[in-house]
Amino acid sequence: MLKIPEHQVAGHKASDGLLGPLIDDSGRFYKPLQGDERGSREVAFYTSLSSNTRVPDHIRKFFPIFYGTQILEASDGSGLRPHLIMQDVVSGHLHPSIMDIKIGSRTWYPQAPEDYFQRCLKKDRETSSLSLGFRISGLQVHGNKESGFWKPERKAVQKLTADEVTLVLRKFVSSNSSADPNLVPDSLFASSVYGGSTGILAQLLELKAWFEDQTIYHFNSCSVLIVYEMESVLKGGSSGAEVKLIDFAHVVEGNGVIDHNFLGGICSLIKFISEILTTP
Amino acid sequence: MLKIPEHQVAGHKASDGLLGPLIDDSGRFYKPLQGDERGSREVAFYTSLSSNTRVPDHIRKFFPIFYGTQILEASDGSGLRPHLIMQDVVSGHLHPSIMDIKIGSRTWYPQAPEDYFQRCLKKDRETSSLSLGFRISGLQVHGNKESGFWKPERKAVQKLTADEVTLVLRKFVSSNSSADPNLVPDSLFASSVYGGSTGILAQLLELKAWFEDQTIYHFNSCSVLIVYEMESVLKGGSSGAEVKLIDFAHVVEGNGVIDHNFLGGICSLIKFISEILTTP
Structure with missing residues (x-):
């Protein structure tokens, strides 16, 4: 069950029927991929980071965990759209x-x-x-x-x-x-x-x-x-x-x-x- | 006796009758002050640096020594013009x-x-x-x-x-x-x-x-x-x-x-x- 993130302070928002990210209850964050090169560049970055052995282990904690991409119903009701899936970094926080x-x-x-x-x-x-x-x-x-x-x-x-x-x-x-x-x-x-x-x-x-x-x-x-x-x-x-x-x-x-x-x-x-x- | 610097690799040059810096035999470098705010800002900086006690002593060696300003005949023959006088940082060097x-x-x-x-x-x-x-x-x-x-x-x-x-x-x-x-x-x-x-x-x-x-x-x-x-x-x-x-x-x-x-x-x-x- 996907829902609109409660604790978002910047960026595009899914509220009011617009296109924006969604979260689930298991601590995952679903970011709709922008159709242009921005979306493909962000996927390319996460993919590269996952496999790049030159990035030291102690630096990886600074990046949200990446779970891949998935085609989902977009938050604005515009239909199916690929989403990046990553760690929801405020999941588990109350305030x-x-x-x-x-x-x-x-x-x-x-x-x-x-x-x-x-x-x-x-x-x-x-x-x-x-x-x-x-x-x-x-x-x-x-x-x-x-x-x-x-x-x-x-x-x-x-x-x-x-x-x-x-x-x-x-x-x-x-x-x-x-x-x-x-x-x-x-x-x-x-x-x-x-x-x-x-x-x-x-x-x-x-x-x-x-x-x-x-x-x-x-x-x-x-x-x-x-x-x-x-x-x-x-x-x-x-x-x-x-x-x-x-x-x-x-x-x-x-x-x-x-x-x-x-x-x-x-x-x-x-x-x-x-x-x-x-x-x- | 002022002369044209031999070892200048960038900036305006006094050769060919143009306006540019001059040097003397005692290790001083005479830089003509540009008439606009550039000249006044450079003088203001050297003056501020000389008196600013927040600049640590070990950092001062990175700046040419500042000797003040003086009105001199400009290298382009255009007449008298104020010059910044500072240390010639390549003075004493042969090659x-x-x-x-x-x-x-x-x-x-x-x-x-x-x-x-x-x-x-x-x-x-x-x-x-x-x-x-x-x-x-x-x-x-x-x-x-x-x-x-x-x-x-x-x-x-x-x-x-x-x-x-x-x-x-x-x-x-x-x-x-x-x-x-x-x-x-x-x-x-x-x-x-x-x-x-x-x-x-x-x-x-x-x-x-x-x-x-x-x-x-x-x-x-x-x-x-x-x-x-x-x-x-x-x-x-x-x-x-x-x-x-x-x-x-x-x-x-x-x-x-x-x-x-x-x-x-x-x-x-x-x-x-x-x-x-x-x-x-």
């Missing part, structure tokens, strides 16, 4: 706090058609991408019972300044984010979510080290997804915070060159998160 | 091998005027910048007595592919570069110039570590200059190879964000040089 961050100051790839290039370039210049090396594509935060749930408008979070991004990254790990917007975020979960040997910063640094070396793929217009569960944090111990890479419709071959665009962007994000951990 | 590498896949800055932005974007897409994260702006190599001197045409070296850049980086540290172009470069000086605790790679890694942290300046359209003297290498011991940053006419304030564009580019260059050191 996940999620942030989708599109990495890179440039979201287009060198060989892109002129109209796609112009569209991406315009958006990169209008959003945080050009100045910060990444843009927040969407987020939701579960605070404590009193403050509840915060899911800001997508268009607005894409265009934040450096100071505003710092504030959002603080609110993302605060228990009082959803209350009065003028309230100073308490950053209560910062050290358990961002810090520590298994926290978000450590995971991003592990990814960064790989990007300094790997010349297999260039991850154009790809996102880092950060997920954690407030309940786990409050119980103490590990926050279970996870970094996942998603959206591979514009991945191209690296041809012996590192992905300097992705690397620069992830280093910028790392700097923002480091500052939050070191500045009380 | 310097020099490479000028413009860092960054993007040479324009976010607030650039539309026509400048369009011109830079076009050039970045036509040259290696977009794909590699840097482009070689020019170079000269002194080989042994038989092979002599090699100074390829500037236009050609800006558009190299990854494999061609690797070949040029190998020829740059070879004793037989200038002979038959079909000859395999011997990479005789690779380990002494690129390798070792004081070599080019170590210096680039030191710069990289600073760029992962510093949010003071964004070095748009800035170059890394690599200089060494073949005679020093042949004598054994340290090659005296040096990395310098030059050309600060498009440096803007970092405003709390790392220079992800420069950082990505320098990481790409580091990967190329590392590969040469590890691949015989």
Whole structure:
């Protein structure tokens, strides 16, 4: 029985009869394949990743598990359509706090058609991408019972300044984010979510080290997804915070060159998160 | 007594009665200030750098020493014009091998005027910048007595592919570069110039570590200059190879964000040089 994902913060949505991803109860995510080269490139990427022995084992945890493709009834009722099947990375979470961050100051790839290039370039210049090396594509935060749930408008979070991004990254790990917007975020979960040997910063640094070396793929217009569960944090111990890479419709071959665009962007994000951990 | 620099591999040249930099016998380099904001921005950068206590001492060696400005007769005979005075980084060298590498896949800055932005974007897409994260702006190599001197045409070296850049980086540290172009470069000086605790790679890694942290300046359209003297290498011991940053006419304030564009580019260059050191 397929249903519409409850915890989606960015991308096309299947709600309101549109074409979008579906999930099942066993923890699988069904993403409709775009009919053009985007769909075939994403399948090609997952297929290549599965079999590429040059990708180290400790890096594979950053990618959703890939289960293949399947022809399914599309969410918009338009009929049968091939879907990518992969791990639903928020499956098992009750109240996940999620942030989708599109990495890179440039979201287009060198060989892109002129109209796609112009569209991406315009958006990169209008959003945080050009100045910060990444843009927040969407987020939701579960605070404590009193403050509840915060899911800001997508268009607005894409265009934040450096100071505003710092504030959002603080609110993302605060228990009082959803209350009065003028309230100073308490950053209560910062050290358990961002810090520590298994926290978000450590995971991003592990990814960064790989990007300094790997010349297999260039991850154009790809996102880092950060997920954690407030309940786990409050119980103490590990926050279970996870970094996942998603959206591979514009991945191209690296041809012996590192992905300097992705690397620069992830280093910028790392700097923002480091500052939050070191500045009380 | 001012004269035209002998060892200039990129940038405007004072030869043939044009406007360009001059040098003297005491190791100073006189760069005519462009009348527009480029000139004022470069002076502003050197002035800021001189007094900025947040720039660590071990990073200052990567910048030419700044001696101020002076009004001088311009090289093109157009009359008096303010000049930047700085250290001539190849002074004291008899046969310097020099490479000028413009860092960054993007040479324009976010607030650039539309026509400048369009011109830079076009050039970045036509040259290696977009794909590699840097482009070689020019170079000269002194080989042994038989092979002599090699100074390829500037236009050609800006558009190299990854494999061609690797070949040029190998020829740059070879004793037989200038002979038959079909000859395999011997990479005789690779380990002494690129390798070792004081070599080019170590210096680039030191710069990289600073760029992962510093949010003071964004070095748009800035170059890394690599200089060494073949005679020093042949004598054994340290090659005296040096990395310098030059050309600060498009440096803007970092405003709390790392220079992800420069950082990505320098990481790409580091990967190329590392590969040469590890691949015989």
